[in-house]
Amino acid sequence: MQDYDDEPVQRPKWLAWVIIIGMILVVLGLLNLGVRLYIGTPSDQATAAKTEAVAQQRPELVQGQRLVQGSDCMRCHGVDRKFVGPSLAEVAQRYQGRSDAPEYLAGKIREGSVGVWGRTIMPRHPQVTPEQAVLMAQWILALPAPQP
Template sequence: MRLSRARGCMGCHGMLRKQVGPGFAQVAERYKDDASASVRLAIKIRAGSVGAWGRVIMPQQTQVTEAEARLLAEWVLAQHAEPKR
């Protein structure tokens, strides 16, 4: 997705497997039964995260607007092992 590249997400994330951060298909798999995940992840995308996947910190992403974070969270959660780009 163009926005994920433009906002630098792909510098740390792959679609399938862990790089610096978890693969987006792995994130989608973890939260697939969690109806509140898109709201929570949208907040975490902007605020940053640590401890959900390991000890590496995801820094806050201040270049991302709230609306973009919602789009990115929904896109991440829609990923499958066969990624749709």
């Protein structure tokens, strides 16, 4: 007759260590995630710093900031980070030297755009009035240049 239960299964010692080290790594990972969620990513910090800098130096542009943040812009644009569209700081940098930049960008905001930054289309925003679009463009243009 066979009895499998007689002898305790011998698990190798290293297995215990692998499990312990694995658990430590998981805990460290969660801590790291928690800290990041709490203090924000570098990109969040850069966004906050840029937004704050403009609000300090050009308080008259805060209205434009509110319009951008209140519209759907941030679904595709980051202040400091590009995802669907270019980062707004990059846009500011590109049009620094252009005297008609506010009107040009205001037109792009209302009419949409494609082909300047890539092949992704920016939709039109007919609900944004021409005056609002200029305010948005002026705020975007005041953003400090992106970090290299």
